[in-house]
Amino acid sequence: METLFVLFTAAAATSAYLVWFYLLARQLTGPKVWPVVGSLPLLFLNRRRIHDWISGNLRAMGGTATYQTCTICIPFFARRQGFYTVTCHPRNIEHILRTRFDNYPKGPTWQTAFHDLLGQGIFNSDGDTWLIQRKTAALEFTTRTLRQAMARWVNRTIKTRLWRILEKASEHNIPIDLQDLLLRLTFDNICGLTFGKDPETLSPDLPENPFAIAFDSATEATLQRLLYPGFLWRLKKLFNIGAELKLEKSLQIVENYMSDALTARKETPSDDLLSRFMKKRDVDGNLFPNAILKRIALNFVLAGRDTSSVALSWFFWSVMNNKHVEEKIVSEITTVLREARGENPRAWVEEPLSFDEADRLVYLKAALAETLRLYPSVPEDFKYVVSDDVFPDGTRVPAGSTVTYSIYSVGRMKSVWGEDCLEFKPERWLSAGLDRFEPPKDGYRFVAFNAGPRTCLGKDLAYLQMKSVASAVLLRYRLSPVPGHRVEQKMSLTLFMKNGLRVYLRPRVLA
Template sequence: MDTILMLFSVAAVTSAYLIWFYFLARKLTGPKVWPVVGSLPLLFMNRRRIHDWMAGNLRSTGGAATYQTCTIALPFLARKQGFYTVTCHPKNIEHILRTRFDNYPKGPTWQAAFHDLLGQGIFNSDGDTWLIQRKTAALEFTTRTLRQAMARWVSRTIKTRLWRILEKASEENISVDLQDLLLRLTFDNICGLTFGKDPETLSPDLPENPFAISFDSATEATLQRLLYPGFLWRLKKIFGVGAEMRLKKSLEIVETYMSDVFTARQETPSDDLLSRFMKKRDVDGNFFPSSVLKRIALNFVLAGRDTSSVALSWFFWLVMNNPQVEEKIIDEISTVLRDTRGEDRHSWIEEPLVFDEADRLVYLKAALAETLRLYPSVPEDFKYVVSDDVLPDGTQVPAGSTVTYSIYSVGRMKTIWGEDCLEFKPERWLSTAGNRFEPPKDGLSLVPGHRVEQKMSLTLFLKNGLHVYLHPRVLAAPGVATSA
């Protein structure tokens, strides 16, 4: 009798769950979901191509550009922690980032996952803490201070280090990993701007930098925390296995480096970003403690290093594969340099471009904008829903759930960019006359066999780097074909 009663109870509970799951699944518009595990199997299967997988799901919605799914198909969790709304609808993104900004903070899931690495830095804070950092950074990154930083750090590094490395590779006909060189360039520059310290990772012998390596490792390990339910990474952290073990070891190296930098700035304050924050007070009127200051600085290293180098890597890859675009860029640069530096072509390459010269490179700016359209440095972002809301396209988002907006997918929607949305076409950013940048309503060749793929990371790295051979170019008068 007890056995029959138990079997009946199990059957009743199972039937009730399946009925509940049936009605839940009917409302979901994203990838297929299964009982209990939701869409986690598909997420796991596509983890190495997550951005294209999301874009494919969004394209399959037609003009809706929004879908909803759940990763944990259990009562309560399915409408809270496991419920995801993914969108690339422009009006929805504007709603999330501007109209109802206060309703969409980073939230507890993101903050818990990134706390060990980013602490209360700008990428992992909300409200007043975020606002103070944003205002301070805005004062630092003005046109004037950025131009000073360019003169002090960037131009010098390009001329005395990057150019020499590229020239040597060209003369000896050896390949270089352009993404690695650009990462070293931006890392050295952002460390100078943030700490007032140049680690000189971009040197002829390309030295290994423990901080840079550990920082990369920690970022990748932290990102994995977002892909799966929180209890999984917490268990791995308790037992010190897998990615959590790598994260712990990497953070120890990062912490040692940041402590040394902070001590140096305490002894000799300068005009760098860390020194500025050391003079600031938090929302309670107190100076930021050292632990917070170190994480604030680390956030800016993440922002300044990865995003710029990743964008430039994709830019060079696209230009290499579109020779007609390359020819237009070179022609424009030659036109500007002849006008500003005269007919002596040797003087054209003696010094890096200055701001006034760069401002005139309209087509180059359009090509960079087109690169970011197709390969945005930060392809996705996640937001927590504080209160029930309805997005502009009519999608209902429940409190406690997550909204992911996919910038990567925005650039791949025919409904936004037209049938040629996957083409690299800088002209779409230019005025009809082609002489003005209007947002729309040296030679390189890839190493044979080198595969260009996306890497699963916070920023859109090229998984295997960008290995290229460099060919010297003789700049000619504008409009005259040149040979590499």
């Protein structure tokens, strides 16, 4: 009798669950879901092409460019922790980033995962903590002295290191991993700009730097926290095993390096960001404590290294596959240098471009923007939903769930960028006379630098650094991919190339 009762209860519970699941699945508009595991199987199967998979799902939705799915199909969880709304509709993105900004913070999942590495730095905080850092940084990023400091670091790195490495590779016909060089270059530059300390990872022998290695390791281990249920990484942290053990060791190296940098800045302040923040005060009128200063600096290093280097890697890849674009870029650079430095081509390559010269490169900026449209450095971004809401397209978003806006997908939607959206076409960023850079009137069609209150403060400096580096390479060399080398996306929060970007360099003859 008891066995019969248990079977009956199990059957009733199963039937009730299946009815509940059927009603849930009918409301979801995204990829197919299964009981309990939801859309996780499809997510796993497409993990190596996740961004293109998301784009395909969004295109299948037609004009709404929004879908909803669930990864935990269990009552009480399905509508909150396991519920995802994915969109690339510009109006919805504006709603998230500007109109209802306060309703879509980074949220507890993101902040908890990144806390050990970034603390309450500007890229891992919300509310007043974020606002005071944002206001302080905004004042500094508008100063000419910071622009001059950035120009000094970039030009020195190009002249004394990058050119020497490229020259050797060209002379001996040795292939190089351009992505690796660019990562090293932007890492040295952002460290110099942030706390005035050059790790010199971009040197002729390409040394392994303990801080750079530890920083990479800590970032990778932190990202793993977002890929798995929270209880799993907390369990690993409790027993100090796996990725959490790796993270703890890496963070100790990072902490020691940052402590030394802070001590040096306190003894001899300079024009770097850390020195500037040391003079600022928090919401209570107190100077920032050392622990906060170190995390603020790390936040800027994380933001300033990967984004620019990744964008440059995809830029060079796109240019190699569109030779007509390359010729236009080189023609523009030589025209500017002819006016600024005279007719002698030797004078054009003696020094890297100054930021004032780089400012005049309109077509190059358009090519960089076009790269970021198709290959945004941060392809997807996630937000936590504080309270129930309705998107402009009518989609209902439940409190406690997650919203993903796909920056990668926006640039690949015909409804947003036209029938030629998959073509690499810098001209779409230029005025009718092709002499002026013109971003889209609807700013939320292009959010590679974020938008709304969290718009990237370093956007202009990033463009100038990328233009300087791109000019320094293309003015001296023609690039060609190593035969057989596969360029594909690495599945991470930043759009790295999984196998790097291996190229040969041939000297360019200027006339």
